[in-house]
Amino acid sequence: MDLGSLINALILGVSIASIWLIAALGLTIIYGTAGVINMAHGELIMLGAYSSYMLQFYLGLPYLLCLPVSFVIVALVGLALERGLIRYLYNRPLDTLLATYGVSLVLMQGVRLIFGSDPKYLAVPEIFQSNVMIGSVSLSVFRIVVLLVTALLVLALWLLFYKTRFGVQVRAVMQDKEMAASFGINSSRIYMLTFALGAGLAGVAGALFGVLAIVLPTMGASYVVQAFLMVVVGGGSLAGSVVASGVTGELQSVFAFFTNDTFARFIIFVLIVAFLRFRPQGLFAQAGARR
Amino acid sequence: MGNLYHNKIAQWIVYVVFFAALTIIPMTVSDSFLLNQLATYGVYGMLALSISLCWGFGGILNLGQGIAFGLGAYGMAMTMQMQSQSESNPIPPFMLNNSLDHLPLLWQPFQSTAVGLVLAVAVPTLFCAAFGGIMFRARVSGPFFAIMTLAMLSAFYTIILDRQAYTGGVNGLTPPSSFVFAGVEVDPYSPTAYWVVLCLLAGATFVAKLITQSSFGLVTQAIRDDSERVRFLGYSVAGYETVIYTVSGLIAALAGCCWVMLVQYVSPAQLDVGFSLSMVIWAAIGGRHSLLGSILGAFIIQGAQSYLGDAFLATWLLILGGFFIVVVRFLPNGLASLVESGLGLFDRQRPTSSPAPDGGRPMPAE
Numbered sequence: 081m082d083l084g085s086l087i088n089a090l091i092l093g094v095s096i097a098s099i100w101l102i103a104a105l106g107l108t109i110i111y112g113t114a115g116v117i118n119m120a121h122g123e124l125i126m127l128g129a130y131s132s133y134m135l136q137f138y139l140g141l142p143y144l145l146c147l148p149v150s151f152v153i154v155a156l157v158g159l160a161l162e163r164g165l166i167r168y169l170y171n172r173p174l175d176t177l178l179a180t181y182g183v184s185l186v187l188m189q190g191v192r193l194i195f196g197s198d199p200k201y202l203a204v205p206e207i208f209q210s211n212v213m214i215g216s217v218s219l220s221v222f223r224i225v226v227l228l229v230t231a232l233l234v235l236a237l238w239l240l241f242y243k244t245r246f247g248v249q250v251r252a253v254m255q256d257k258e259m260a261a262s263f264g265i266n267s268s269r270i271y272m273l274t275f276a277l278g279a280g281l282a283g284v285a286g287a288l289f290g291v292l293a294i295v296l297p298t299m300g301a302s303y304v305v306q307a308f309l310m311v312v313v314g315g316g317s318l319a320g321s322v323v324a325s326g327v328t329g330e331l332q333s334v335f336a337f338f339t340n341d342t343f344a345r346f347i348i349f350v351l352i353v354a355f356l357r358f359r360p361q362g363l364f365a366q367a368g369a370r371r
Numbered sequence: 372m373g374n375l376y377h378n379k380i381a382q383w384i385v386y387v388v389f390f391a392a393l394t395i396i397p398m399t400v401s402d403s404f405l406l407n408q409l410a411t412y413g414v415y416g417m418l419a420l421s422i423s424l425c426w427g428f429g430g431i432l433n434l435g436q437g438i439a440f441g442l443g444a445y446g447m448a449m450t451m452q453m454q455s456q457s458e459s460n461p462i463p464p465f466m467l468n469n470s471l472d473h474l475p476l477l478w479q480p481f482q483s484t485a486v487g488l489v490l491a492v493a494v495p496t497l498f499c500a501a502f503g504g505i506m507f508r509a510r511v512s513g514p515f516f517a518i519m520t521l522a523m524l525s526a527f528y529t530i531i532l533d534r535q536a537y538t539g540g541v542n543g544l545t546p547p548s549s550f551v552f553a554g555v556e557v558d559p560y561s562p563t564a565y566w567v568v569l570c571l572l573a574g575a576t577f578v579a580k581l582i583t584q585s586s587f588g589l590v591t592q593a594i595r596d597d598s599e600r601v602r603f604l605g606y607s608v609a610g611y612e613t614v615i616y617t618v619s620g621l622i623a624a625l626a627g628c629c630w631v632m633l634v635q636y637v638s639p640a641q642l643d644v645g646f647s648l649s650m651v652i653w654a655a656i657g658g659r660h661s662l663l664g665s666i667l668g669a670f671i672i673q674g675a676q677s678y679l680g681d682a683f684l685a686t687w688l689l690i691l692g693g694f695f696i697v698v699v700r701f702l703p704n705g706l707a708s709l710v711e712s713g714l715g716l717f718d719r720q721r722p723t724s725s726p727a728p729d730g731g732r733p734m735p736a737e
Contacts, residue, residue: 117514117518119648165700168700172703174432175699177514177517179696179699182692182696183696185692185695188688189685189689190689192685193686193689305521305522309522340533342533343529345525346529349523349525349529350526357506358509360511
């Protein structure tokens with residue numbers, strides 16, 4: 081083992097971290113704000129990928145435009161889901177988990193009925209398909225795009241939560257719903273909007289994952305557990321998810337360098353369980369949040 | 372006299388009648404494939420029972436019941452695999468394909484059937500005791516514990532997938548011959564296999580029923596409703612939670628053994644997140660606060676999947692998912708709560724209720 085290949089592993093780790101983070105972003109918002117355990121998050125990611133596929137196939141939209149449009153489409157789906165189901169379950173967190181699992185079954189099978197179970201592919205601009213050398217590691221340009229989009233979204237979310245009136249309201253509802261309500265904040269509306277926002281973020285993640293992997297009705301299932309762990313390790317805050325994804329992405333890459341991908345994932349799972357045993361509130365517990 | 376649903380004597384009568392009805396089945400069913408299928412429903416019933424015990428009566432939502440089930444199933448499959456190996460040929464073929472030229476240490480105890488069986492049940496049970504003990508002492512509970520069990524389940528899934536030479540990887544284990552115990556071959560398609568499963572299911576149900584009615588069970592139900600209060604009353608909440616979680620794991624491990632005995636196959640798919648979640652669906656739809664309700668939930672869902680699944684092949688998951696959403700939204704305590712409120716109505720109309728011997732709960736369709 082030499083230092084050079086370890087540095088390669090670290091560079092790859094940044095890319096892995098960005099993938100994990102973007103999968104977890106929407107969940108962070110939803111879990112962090114409303115405490116909803118959204119098992120349908122993976123299927124929202126899948127819907128994002130299929131939205132992009134439809135936009136490309138039927139409307140011929142260029143790939144980069146698919147990202148924001150997928151955001152809007154999946155956010156609308158999230159909005160409908162929140163209004164129709166989730167809002168009745170806010171005081172029953174375990175039931176949100178079960179009900180959203182039902183939703184994930186429905187979405188998965190619904191998409192399979194409409195599009196069939198054969199894989200679909202997303203076309204990307206020529207330039208994204210090439211590779212670049214960073215140091216001595218060859219990284220596909222698309223992975224750098226994922227990294228950039230993730231960074232952009234994190235920045236946008238930070239601005240939204242810490243620099244706008246809406247953000248203040250969200251954080252107030254997060255800390256104490258009743259108190260916020262008595263100051264005239266419509267908490268039901270805040271929950272609705274954050275759920276839609278979280279779903280929309282899953283849509284963007286899906287549009288990106290549709291290129292990294294093939295588009296299948298079952299593609300979402302593989303992301304949901306991982307995304308949850310990032311959110312829980314992070315403690316439900318934006319910064320927490322960023323750090324959690326960063327650390328686990330790097331560790332995954334380094335362990336995979338010494339052993340292999342699957343075994344590295346096993347070590348990560350065990351480490352996360354051990355970590356949460358000693359710090360159940362996660363890396364950055366939100367000040368004044370419930371629990 | 373209150374709602375007949377809460378009458379303990381009526382409940383016991385219903386349980387006895389239910390299992391008596393199940394014992395008649397092998398005498399009336401001559402199709403051995405159908406009998407085998409019904410026996411696998413018994414395994415699903417055990418799993419739903421184990422979920423009901425720890426979730427409905429202990430308040431611990433366990434999304435990783437596949438760990439106990441899977442470890443039990445792998446233990447049993449390893450035992451059966453070693454039964455078909457001889458002195459001269461001690462190494463299972465899939466290991467040879469993975470260029471392993473000696474029997475790994477992990478597999479050596481399974482050369483003895485008795486030791487193998489004990490391990491198949493003891494390892495998952497001890498794992499549950501250790502994992503539960505560690506987690507509950509750290510006061511991990513509710514949705515949080517559910518996510519931890521998911522993580523642990525994924526860990527087991529990946530390690531079994533990864534260690535191909537020891538576990539058969541994604542192909543799993545397919546013991547070539549049926550299970551032989553004390554010189555008796557248990558043909559999976561024979562009534563014997565059905566009896567074994569039914570006895571274990573009935574035994575597990577009666578033990579679980581006794582637990583829930585004991586003072587121990589009352590404490591766990593109090594923990595489910597408000598763990599802080601119980602803690603302030605001086606009970607060791609973690610201790611109670613660990614025990615009920617371990618018992619539930621033990622039942623799931625037994626189910627795993629039975630399952631391999633019936634289908635002679637195990638693969639990482641049995642530790643898939645989806646399978647563990649479907650156990651929770653059975654219990655939730657049947658009614659997690661009722662042991663029998665959960666078992667019936669498993670029978671109904673799996674039966675419907677087998678029979679309606681063919682007719683509605685494409686839409687089955689859609690129907691199941693939709694039905695599940697409706698149950699969670701409008702009937703949080705499952706179909707059993709319908710029976711409860713139905714009997715409640717009955718009670719109000721006739722204040723001096725006559726204890727109908729079979730009036731407690733609907734009988735299974737079988």
